[in-house]
Amino acid sequence: xxxxxxxxxxxxxxxxxxxxxxxxxxxxxxxxxxxxxxxxxxxxxxxxxxxxxxxxxxxxxxxxxxxxxxxxxxxxxxxxxxxxxxxxxxxxxxxxxxxxxxxxxxxxxxxxxxxxxxxxxxxx
Amino acid sequence: xxxxxxxxxxxxxxxxxxxxxxxxxxxxxxxxxxxxxxxxxxxxxxxxxxxxxxxxxxxxxxxxxxxxxxxxxxxxxxxxxxxxxxxxxxxxxxxxxxxxxxxxxxxxxxxxxxxxxxxxxxxxxxxxxxxxxxxxxxxxxxxxxxxxxxxxxxxxxxxxxxxxxxxxxxxxxxxxxxxxxxxxxxxxxxxxxxxxxxxxxxxxxxxxxxxxxxxxxxxxxxxxxxxxxxxxxxxxxxxxxxxxxxxxxxxxxxxxxxxxxxxxxxxxxxxxxxxxxxxxxxxxxxxxxxxxxxxxxxxxxxxxxxxxxxxxxxxxxxxxxxxxxxxxxxxxxxxxxxxxxxxxxxxxxxxxxxxxxxxxxxxxxxxxxxxxxxxxxxxxxxxxxxxxxxxxxxxxxxxxxxxxxxxxxxxxxxxxxxxxxxxxxxxxxxxxxxxxxxxxxxxxxxxxxxxxxxxxxxxxxxxxxxxxxxxxxxxxxxxxxxxxxxxxxxxxxxxxxxxxxxxxxxxxxxxxxxxxxxxxxxxxxxxxxxxxxxxxxxxxxxxxxxxxxxxxxxxxxxxxxxxxxxxxxxxxxxxxxxxxxxxxxxxxxxxxxxxxxxxxxxxxxx
Ligand code: SF4
Ligand code: SF4
Ligand code: SF4
Numbered sequence: 001x002x003x004x005x006x007x008x009x010x011x012x013x014x015x016x017x018x019x020x021x022x023x024x025x026x027x028x029x030x031x032x033x034x035x036x037x038x039x040x041x042x043x044x045x046x047x048x049x050x051x052x053x054x055x056x057x058x059x060x061x062x063x064x065x066x067x068x069x070x071x072x073x074x075x076x077x078x079x080x081x082x083x084x085x086x087x088x089x090x091x092x093x094x095x096x097x098x099x100x101x102x103x104x105x106x107x108x109x110x111x112x113x114x115x116x117x118x119x120x121x122x123x124x
Numbered sequence: 125x126x127x128x129x130x131x132x133x134x135x136x137x138x139x140x141x142x143x144x145x146x147x148x149x150x151x152x153x154x155x156x157x158x159x160x161x162x163x164x165x166x167x168x169x170x171x172x173x174x175x176x177x178x179x180x181x182x183x184x185x186x187x188x189x190x191x192x193x194x195x196x197x198x199x200x201x202x203x204x205x206x207x208x209x210x211x212x213x214x215x216x217x218x219x220x221x222x223x224x225x226x227x228x229x230x231x232x233x234x235x236x237x238x239x240x241x242x243x244x245x246x247x248x249x250x251x252x253x254x255x256x257x258x259x260x261x262x263x264x265x266x267x268x269x270x271x272x273x274x275x276x277x278x279x280x281x282x283x284x285x286x287x288x289x290x291x292x293x294x295x296x297x298x299x300x301x302x303x304x305x306x307x308x309x310x311x312x313x314x315x316x317x318x319x320x321x322x323x324x325x326x327x328x329x330x331x332x333x334x335x336x337x338x339x340x341x342x343x344x345x346x347x348x349x350x351x352x353x354x355x356x357x358x359x360x361x362x363x364x365x366x367x368x369x370x371x372x373x374x375x376x377x378x379x380x381x382x383x384x385x386x387x388x389x390x391x392x393x394x395x396x397x398x399x400x401x402x403x404x405x406x407x408x409x410x411x412x413x414x415x416x417x418x419x420x421x422x423x424x425x426x427x428x429x430x431x432x433x434x435x436x437x438x439x440x441x442x443x444x445x446x447x448x449x450x451x452x453x454x455x456x457x458x459x460x461x462x463x464x465x466x467x468x469x470x471x472x473x474x475x476x477x478x479x480x481x482x483x484x485x486x487x488x489x490x491x492x493x494x495x496x497x498x499x500x501x502x503x504x505x506x507x508x509x510x511x512x513x514x515x516x517x518x519x520x521x522x523x524x525x526x527x528x529x530x531x532x533x534x535x536x537x538x539x540x541x542x543x544x545x546x547x548x549x550x551x552x553x554x555x556x557x558x559x560x561x562x563x564x565x566x567x568x569x570x571x572x573x574x575x576x577x578x579x580x581x582x583x584x585x586x587x588x589x590x591x592x593x594x595x596x597x598x599x600x601x602x603x604x605x606x607x608x609x610x611x612x613x614x615x616x617x618x619x620x621x622x623x624x625x626x627x628x629x630x631x632x633x634x635x636x637x638x639x640x641x642x643x644x645x646x647x648x649x650x651x652x653x654x655x656x657x658x659x660x661x662x663x664x665x666x667x668x669x670x671x672x673x674x675x676x677x678x679x680x681x682x683x684x685x686x687x688x689x690x691x692x693x694x695x696x697x698x699x700x701x702x703x704x705x706x707x708x709x710x711x712x713x714x715x716x717x718x719x720x721x722x723x724x725x726x727x728x729x730x
Contacts, residue, residue, distance in 0.1 A: 012421035014414030015221070019194030020346075028126075028342035030193045031228065033334045041284060044308075044425060044436055045411070076284075086281050091334035109346075113194075115353060115419030116367075116412065 002123055004101075004111060006048050011118035013046035015039050017110035024102045024109040033091035036099040037110045040076045047077055048118060050099045050110075051088040054080040126340040127189030127641045128152060133231045133253065135246060137324055138179060138238030142253050147232055153643075157232060158188030159202035159215050160617035160657040165235065166204050166213070167660060172668035176208040176316065177298060177323040179239035185226065185329065186233045188619020192224035192416065193337050193640055194345070196352050197621035199223055199415035207316030208323075209300040209476060209530055210549035210573045212665045216314025217577065217616060218289060219423075222306040222331065224416040225287040229333030240325040243296075245273060249286060249332045258327045265469040266292045266305040267435070269328055282332065290328035291318045292471025293518035298322050300530040301480055301517075303473035309423065310438050310464055313577045315473035315550065340642025348635045353419050355628055361587065362420050362627030367412060369401040370422040371442040371623075376400045377586055378442070381595050382559040382691025385451045387489075387504045388482040389545045389556055389680060392689040397455045399445055407457040408439050415621065422623060430462045433511065437465030446554020447478025452485060453504030459511065466514040475575060477517070479531040479551020481510055483543055492538045499523050545678050547574040548670055557681050557698065559691035560585050562593075562601040565701045566609065568675045569715075571661035579608035580622050589626055598697050602705035610654030617657060655709075659717045672715025675702060 021035035032038065040047040061078035064071050081088040081096035088097045103109035111119045128147055135142040155161040162184040174180045183205045190198040201223030207214030226234065229248045236246070243258040256276075261269050269290040274283035287306060294302035295318030302318025303311035321327075339345045356362040365373040378384045379396055386393045404410065404424070414421030424439035440449070440457060444464040454460060467474045484502045487493045495501050499522060501509040516524040527534065531551045535544035546552050550573020557564025562581040567574035576582065581604055585595040593604065611630045615622050618637060631647040638644055665671070681696045703713065711717050 010412075012412045012414035012418075012423075014416065014418050014421060015224075016194065016414075016417045016419065019192075019417060023194060023339070023342050023346055026336070028339050028345075029336045030339060031334070031336040033228070034336065073280075076280075092336065112350065113353070113419075115357070116414070116421060 002106065002121055004050060004108060005120045005122045006050070007118050007120065008045070008047045010116045011039065011046040011048055012116050013039055013041060014116070016113045016115070017048065017119060020109040020113035021102070031091065036088065036097045038087045042072060042076060043070055049077055049079050051081045051097050052079040053098060054082045054096060125149070126338050127193060128157060129227050129230055129232050129335060129337065131231055132233040132235060133248065134235045134237070135253070136238045137236065137240040137244065137255070137326060140240070140255055152189070154653070155657060156189065156614065156617035156653055158186050158191070158200065158617040158619045159204065160613060160653065162186035162202050162204035162233065163213065163215070163657060163660050163664070165233070167664040170206065172664055174206055176206045176211065176320055179324070181206055181320055183236040183317070183320060183324070184233060185236070187223040187226050188617055189232070190637065190640055191619035192227040193339050194349060194417050195620065195636055195640055196349055196356070197415065197418045197420065197624055198619050199417060200616060200619045200621055201226060202616055203304065203314060203317055205317055205320045206668070207314070208298065208319035209316030211668060212548055212573065212670050213571060213661055214314045214316045215572055215616070216304060216317050217312050218304065218306050218309070219312070219415040219621065220287070220307045220309045221416045222287045222289045223619060225331045225333070227337060228335050229331040230335045234329065236324065236326060239323065243325045243327050245328045245330060246326060247330045249277070249282065249330060251333065261327045262296060263293055266290045266471050267308055267469060270307070273328060273330055286330050286332040288328050288330045290471070291321045292469060294471045295319055295322035296327070297518055297520045297528070299472070299518065299520070299528045301473055301476035301528070302471050303476070305468050305471050308425070308437055308468050310441065310444065310468050311473055313572065313575050315476035318471050318473070339640045341639045344639040345636070348639050352628060352632060352636060355632060356419055356624060359627030361589070362624060366420050366422040366623065366626065369404055370424045370439065372404055372440060372445060373401040374442040374582070374586070375445050378555070378582070380690060381586060382686060382689040382694070383556050383586065383595065384446060385554055385556045387453050388451060388486040388543065389552065390486070391687050392556065392559070392691065393450050393455070394689055399449060399455050399457055399460070403457055404439060408461060410439055418621065420623060426461070428458070428462050428465050430458055433462045433466065435465050435469065437461065437468055440464055443553060444474045447475050448510065451478060451482045451554055452510055454507045454510060456507050459507030463510050463514055466511065470514060470518050472514065472517070475553050476530065476551055477514070479546055480527060480534060481513060482545070483531040483535050484527055486543050487535070487538055487540065490540070490543070492540055497523070542679060545680070547677060548674050550574050553577070555582065556686065556691070557677055557696040558686050558694040560595040561598045561697060561701070562595070562604050564677060564681070564696040564698050565601055565705060566605045568677050568698045568702065569605070569705060570609070571658065571665055577622070578612050579605055580612060580625055581605055581608050583625050587626060590629065596691065596694055598701050602701050602708050605705060606708050607651070609658055610651050613654040613657040614650045617653070662717055666716060675715055
């Protein structure tokens with residue numbers, strides 16, 4: 001099954017993927033807050049996060065981890081379309097968003113507009 | 125509306141009030157938006173004789189209609205005011221994410237007038253416009269200001285999506301060389317704006333919002349963006365050189381032609397030593413950053429560590445290597461990197477302050493003043509002197525006060541105006557006009573002083589992207605300069621970056637504009653708008669007292685030939701080109717736009 005592989009080291013934070021997703025889901029509309037992929041910025045680095053399902057069970061992501069001396073907030077990188085974090089709640093409708101692997105096959109819209117190689121389509 | 129949000133925010137700092145206005149669509153059609161519309165609004169509302177640092181001056185922040193839509197490189201917000209450095213109009217182009225977020229926050233334009241009694245931050249976050257008291261921010265660097273403000277929002281999710289543009293200590297102290305900074309990006313163009321913002325007691329503007337932007341024909345638009353990305357990816361400069369090194373790759377090429385200046389435009393470096401693009405990778409860990417919607421991502425960020433200076437910043441670009449490096453005789457990349465980081469933290473414009481330092485260094489070299497008097501060891505080649513000066517200048521204490529008045533005034537105060545290497549008060553960007561005639565003509569005639577970012581002639585003169593054009597020739601240059609000045613005005617007004625012109629042709633942008641805005645312009649229509657904008661700016665400057673007699677380069681460049689290197693023996697022949705340039709623009713032989721000047725209907729009323 002094809003998947004989107006994320007290499008955050010390549011991400012330039014340009015947010016072109018956010019607009020690609022928005023334009024594909026809402027007619028003629030560019031708005032990062034209507035996108036199912038969002039770019040998290042942390043310590044001047046960028047982390048693409050693609051929204052996924054939110055299960056209303058005890059959340060296990062609300063903690064910090066340390067890698068190479070930098071502290072990361074796992075909540076920021078969690079892909080759940082969760083009510084705690086407004087990132088994947090659609091701005092104008094309040095609907096929680098979830099990636100539906102859109103776009104003209106084989107390229108999902110966000111991958112097509114990501115020029116840095118941070119998003120890549122891979123076959124498992 | 126397509127592209128535009130359709131709303132402007134007007135903030136009066138004196139009264140502490142704001143109002144929301146509708147965008148004037150008929151003017152937006154004539155001036156596009158961004159820089160063009162800001163110039164129109166500014167020159168309609170503000171007297172050309174306004175004291176730049178008075179409450180009567182205004183600041184217009186203006187994002188173009190393509191900004192934030194997903195149009196490739198649609199990120200640029202122009203800031204227009206009357207400059208405290210040059211007395212002409214000033215226009216800074218801020219890239220990164222501020223411009224796009226300003227539109228998501230609901231405004232194409234923010235007009236700031238008056239003066240606050242004490243420091244404030246203008247916050248436009250999620251539909252709420254607030255003037256936040258900012259006494260505790262005063263004196264802080266731009267990055268401190270940003271993180272402190274984000275912390276004050278009290279919600280990490282809001283903070284993460286908020287973008288802050290601020291002045292540093294330099295702007296607060298009203299230094300004419302000050303500029304604005306957002307997200308640790310070095311400012312481009314528009315020196316003198318930082319002081320205007322400082323004079324208004326406006327420390328920063330923060331934006332965030334959820335407004336949707338509309339594009340006219342989404343399907344077509346997506347296709348056009350795909351095509352443009354393919355083109356950018358198949359051109360060497362935009363697919364390899366820029367993403368790898370940013371504009372620093374120009375250093376070697378310019379030096380090969382004798383264009384890179386050394387020691388206040390006295391000579392050119394013969395060998396590059398360790399400052400070529402390849403050395404960047406050895407000196408820094410490069411991290412690429414793109415402005416909003418940019419597939420090129422030419423911004424390189426890194427961590428700087430040097431003796432007493434530490435921090436994050438931009439890896440040196442061509443501009444900072446030229447102005448803070450070779451033109452001050454410095455050829456150590458890590459010093460240049462630290463210097464550009466300090467500029468971003470202090471809110472200093474690298475071209476303006478680089479020019480000031482180079483002037484001071486030549487004053488020392490020519491024994492007009494001694495290092496003992498200056499109390500900072502400013503001698504060509506002394507990197508530590510530069511770093512010290514950059515930290516001290518914003519204190520305005522002791523001798524730093526004298527340095528802080530800008531290059532032209534500094535040279536004049538020692539009765540050596542001939543040592544000021546600039547035009548209309550703006551120090552020259554690092555292109556020696558003797559070795560690149562078209563750029564020389566642009567420097568002389570530019571509405572904003574000698575800054576290359578208002579006409580990218582080197583794309584043809586050095587990089588030969590479209591045609592092989594000899595940099596030392598004057599033939600055909602007036603037309604080339606006019607084209608690049610007009611094209612740049614168009615791209616700035618749409619809110620696009622001009623660097624893609626290294627991989628695209630100007631006409632490639634036409635379908636992007638049309639599918640986004642739902643109009644049907646052709647290339648000539650757009651260039652006519654560019655010409656209209658150029659003329660409008662020129663008219664403002666003429667009414668402000670800066671006219672054809674100021675279209676002149678420093679004498680050194682017209683009389684003293686380059687002593688060595690590939691361009692040995694060249695002088696700038698700008699005076700030969702100016703009559704033809706005026707003629708092409710349809711101006712009088714004194715350089716005044718005529719009312720009926722070609723393609724510029726209505727300049728009379730601007
Ligand atoms: S695959 Fe489609 S829906 Fe999923 S994040 Fe990418 S653009 Fe959005
Ligand atoms: S388009 Fe790619 S590089 Fe740009 S922000 Fe998205 S993932 Fe990062
Ligand atoms: S080319 Fe560079 S400056 Fe221009 S928009 Fe892209 S990243 Fe920004």
